[in-house]
Amino acid sequence: MVLQRVIRAVIMGPPGSGKGTVSARITKTFGLQHMSSGDILRANIKEKTELGLLMKSCIDQGQLVPDDIMSRLILNDLRKIDNSGWLLDGFPRTVSQAEALDHVYSVDTVINLNVPFQTIKERLTSRWTHIPSGRVYNTDFNPPKVPVIIPSLSYILYIWCSLHN
Ligand SMILES: Nc1nc2c(ncn2[C@@H]2O[C@H](COP(=O)(O)OP(=O)(O)O)[C@@H](O)[C@H]2O)c(=O)[nH]1
Numbered sequence: 001m002v003l004q005r006v007i008r009a010v011i012m013g014p015p016g017s018g019k020g021t022v023s024a025r026i027t028k029t030f031g032l033q034h035m036s037s038g039d040i041l042r043a044n045i046k047e048k049t050e051l052g053l054l055m056k057s058c059i060d061q062g063q064l065v066p067d068d069i070m071s072r073l074i075l076n077d078l079r080k081i082d083n084s085g086w087l088l089d090g091f092p093r094t095v096s097q098a099e100a101l102d103h104v105y106s107v108d109t110v111i112n113l114n115v116p117f118q119t120i121k122e123r124l125t126s127r128w129t130h131i132p133s134g135r136v137y138n139t140d141f142n143p144p145k146v147p148v149i150i151p152s153l154s155y156i157l158y159i160w161c162s163l164h165n
C-alpha cells in the first residue's frame with residue numbers, strides 16, 4: 001500500500017493577481033481540491049442558504065464578509081474533505097481568519113502572488129468570465145476558444161441578472 005501525503009496549501013494575492021488562474025493549474029497538476037472563497041460564497045448565495053442571504057448584502061456593498069461567518073463557512077467545507085489535499089484561494093484574507101485556520105489545520109505551503117498594481121489594472125480590464133461555468137479568460141493572455149463578437153441584448157440581460165441574483 002502506498003500512503004500519499006495530504007498537501008494543504010494557501011494561495012494569496014490581491015484581486016486580479018491571477019489566483020484563480022494559477023490555482024486551476026496547481027490543483028490539476030497535484031490533484032488537489034480547489035477551495036475558492038468567492039466560489040463558495042456565490043454557491044451559497046445561489047442556493048439562498050441562510051448564510052448566503054446574509055453575505056449577499058455585504059458583497060453587494062463591496063464589503064468583506066465578517067470574519068466569524070467566513071471562517072465558519074470555509075472550515076465547515078474543509079471538514080467535509082478532511083482526507084483530501086486542498087488549495088485555499090481567497091481565504092484567509094485577514095489575521096483573524098488566518099488564526100481560525102491555524103487553530104484547526106497546519107498548512108504546508110503558502111504561495112503569495114506579488115503583481116504590480118498597473119499589471120493588475122491591465123489584467124482586470126481584459127478579464128472575461130464565462131458565467132455558466134465560472135471560467136475566467138483574458139482577451140490577450142488566455143482568450144476563450146469561441147470569442148464573444150457582439151453581445152445581444154438578451155445576453156447582456158442574462159449577464160446582468162446573473163450578477164444581481
Ligand atoms: N497576462 C497575464 N494574465 C493573467 C495571468 N494570470 C492570470 N491572468 C489574467 O488576469 C485576470 C485575473 O486573473 P484571476 O485568475 O481572475 O485573478 P484572481 O482575482 O486573483 O483570482 C484574468 O483575466 C486572467 O486570465 C498571467 O500570468 N499573465
Ligand SMILES: Nc1ncnc2c1ncn2[C@@H]1O[C@H](COP(=O)(O)OP(=O)(O)O)[C@@H](O)[C@H]1O
Nearest residue numbers: 015037038041059063064065070090091092093
Ligand atoms: N476570505 C474572505 N473574507 C471576507 N470576505 C470574502 C472573503 N473571500 C471573498 N470574500 C467576499 O466575496 C467577494 C468576492 O470574492 P472573490 O471572488 O474572491 O473576488 P475578489 O478577490 O476579486 O474580491 C469579495 O469581494 C468579498 O466581499
